[in-house]
Amino acid sequence: MKLHGSLNIRGNDLFIGDIKLHDVAKEFKTPCYIMDENLIRDNISRFKKSFGENNVIVYAGKTFLNSYMVKLLKSENMYLDVVSSGELFIAHSNGFNMENIVFHGSNKTPEEIKMGIEFSVGRFVCDSLEEITLIEKFSKELNKKMKIFLRINPGIDAHTHEYIKTACIDSKFGISKDLNKIISILDKYKDNENIEIIGLHSHIGSQIFSKEAFIDEVDEMIYLLKEIKTKREDINLLELNLGGGFGIYYTEEDSPTSIEEQVGSIVDRVKYNCEKFNMKIPKLYIEPGRSIVGNAGTTLYEIGVIKEISGIRNYVSVDGGMTDNIRPALYDAKYECLIVNKASFERNYKCTISGKCCESGDVIVKDALIQEPRRGDILGVFSTGAYCHSMSSNYNKLLKIPIIFFKDNELKLTTRRETLEDLIKLDIL
Ligand SMILES: Cc1ncc(COP(=O)(O)O)c(C=O)c1O
Numbered sequence: 001m002k003l004h005g006s007l008n009i010r011g012n013d014l015f016i017g018d019i020k021l022h023d024v025a026k027e028f029k030t031p032c033y034i035m036d037e038n039l040i041r042d043n044i045s046r047f048k049k050s051f052g053e054n055n056v057i058v059y060a061g062k063t064f065l066n067s068y069m070v071k072l073l074k075s076e077n078m079y080l081d082v083v084s085s086g087e088l089f090i091a092h093s094n095g096f097n098m099e100n101i102v103f104h105g106s107n108k109t110p111e112e113i114k115m116g117i118e119f120s121v122g123r124f125v126c127d128s129l130e131e132i133t134l135i136e137k138f139s140k141e142l143n144k145k146m147k148i149f150l151r152i153n154p155g156i157d158a159h160t161h162e163y164i165k166t167a168c169i170d171s172k173f174g175i176s177k178d179l180n181k182i183i184s185i186l187d188k189y190k191d192n193e194n195i196e197i198i199g200l201h202s203h204i205g206s207q208i209f210s211k212e213a214f215i216d217e218v219d220e221m222i223y224l225l226k227e228i229k230t231k232r233e234d235i236n237l238l239e240l241n242l243g244g245g246f247g248i249y250y251t252e253e254d255s256p257t258s259i260e261e262q263v264g265s266i267v268d269r270v271k272y273n274c275e276k277f278n279m280k281i282p283k284l285y286i287e288p289g290r291s292i293v294g295n296a297g298t299t300l301y302e303i304g305v306i307k308e309i310s311g312i313r314n315y316v317s318v319d320g321g322m323t324d325n326i327r328p329a330l331y332d333a334k335y336e337c338l339i340v341n342k343a344s345f346e347r348n349y350k351c352t353i354s355g356k357c358c359e360s361g362d363v364i365v366k367d368a369l370i371q372e373p374r375r376g377d378i379l380g381v382f383s384t385g386a387y388c389h390s391m392s393s394n395y396n397k398l399l400k401i402p403i404i405f406f407k408d409n410e411l412k413l414t415t416r417r418e419t420l421e422d423l424i425k426l427d428i429l
Contacts, residue, residue, distance in 0.1 A: 004039060005039030006038055006406060007382070009344055013340065017038075017408075017409045021298070025340070030301050030302040032417075033299055033388065033401060034406055035064075035404070037072065037407035038406070039296040043295075043296070044076050044078065047259055047288060050264055055267070056283070058102050059289065061080050061081055061082050062081075062289060062387075063292070065390060066389070066403055068405055068412070071095075074096050077100075079122070080100060080101055081104055082101060082104065085115050088115060088116065088119065098122065117138050117144055123148065123149055123198065125148075125149045132195065145195065146194065147196050148198060150186075151203075152176075153174030153176050154221060158214075158217075173203070174202070177220070179228070182224070182228065186237075190235060200237060201241040201243065201285075202242060202243055203242075204245060206245045207248070209257055211265050214262065214265065215266075218270055218273060222240075225237055225240065238283060240270070240282040240285070241287065242285065242287075244287035246259065248295055250333065263286070290386040290387070295383050296385040298381065299381045299388065300380055301319055302377070303316055303339075303376065303379055304317045304318065304319060306373055315352050316351045316354070316368075317353075317354050318355060321364060322361070322395065323393050323396070323400070324400075325381070325384055325392075328365070328366070329359070335381050335382060336383070337368055337370060338379070339371045339379055339380075343371075345372070349371060349373060350369055351367075351368055351370065351373070352365070353365040356396075356398070399418035400417070402417040
């Protein structure tokens with residue numbers, strides 16, 4: 001088991017900095033998410049240092065986003081990847097610099113495209129010719145010129161433990177890596193008054209540990225840039241966005257490569273390829289999400305019903321579940337957990353941590369080893385900063401849970417718990 005960032009055990013208790021997590025649960029009630037701001041800022045700074053000053057780190061907003069997170073990113077002068085009018089709205093309402101927005105989405109609606117243009121977002125990432133046509137049309141109407149990354153499907157599918165090349169040609173994302181097709185798009189929009197195709201984008205997956213997968217991605221994308229340059233000397237693609245996907249530690253099964261090593265090897269490989277092909281090094285972008293916030297999140301739950309089915313399984317139920325963390329039910333994601341008010345006790349009680357929803361798949365941790373549990377104990381589940389809050393739901397009309405940020409030994413409520421009244425707020429009575 002690993003404790004990340006400011007988490008530490010003293011006496012019987014688990015602390016964040018100098019604050020007992022049991023006290024956090026008493027003050028803010030359960031379930032709740034606690035985000036370790038010091039760890040988030042530290043991760044951002046490690047990415048920036050390893051990637052170099054001239055290159056750009058774009059935080060993937062889909063991972064975790066609320067107003068406070070937008071302000072944190074703003075204070076770090078970060079870029080932000082949004083994929084919907086909703087994410088764009090949160091950024092815009094919190095005064096985020098629109099030039100630093102990278103607007104993704106494989107099927108943006110015309111309204112979303114218009115909103116992006118009206119807000120003058122820095123860059124669109126386009127998955128299709130149709131979308132470019134719409135951006136051109138609306139940019140003309142609004143008298144603007146928008147910068148575009150062409151999203152390419154590089155034909156690399158990288159998984160944590162398996163590594164399969166050319167397996168993901170069948171994908172809804174990106175334009176296939178067909179040189180003639182790409183050149184015809186570039187030709188069509190060369191010298192366009194309302195559109196500038198500034199570079200290429202690719203993204204090969206998420207929770208990737210392998211350095212080789214990213215190296216392959218770099219090789220494919222630089223080779224493509226070189227081929228384009230060979231055919232069209234007058235087309236200058238100055239930027240290359242290599243997406244996100246850097247893997248993190250959830251359990252002992254995971255052995256991620258450090259931020260420094262992953263990012264360093266990408267930068268080195270780009271240089272190596274550009275020297276080989278005698279090309280100018282493009283401005284590089286990466287889009288990490290999970291690796292910035294994943295380990296920074298902890299979810300606190302109160303233990304309720306404990307059910308021991310002799311010879312089969314013990315179930316320990318908590319007061320949240322798939323509504324605040326869908327990942328185990330969705331793709332069998334694994335987590336570590338412990339009882340925070342018995343943190344130093346021996347963990348010898350094997351059980352399944354189940355949620356309170358009416359689904360037998362509503363499991364948070366299967367086969368967990370925790371301390372002897374009692375009703376009322378507080379369970380901490382670690383590394384829940386990524387894709388938990390952002391994928392949360394109101395299934396069974398459970399209330400969405402609050403987000404508390406921890407920074408320099410202070411706690412700040414940044415998103416409140418939903419209320420019962422919130423549940424009927426949108427209904428027409
Ligand atoms: C285009 C793109 N960029 C960045 C990310 C962030 O990935 P991760 O959270 O694994 O770093 C994703 C997530 O799937 C993505 O689709």
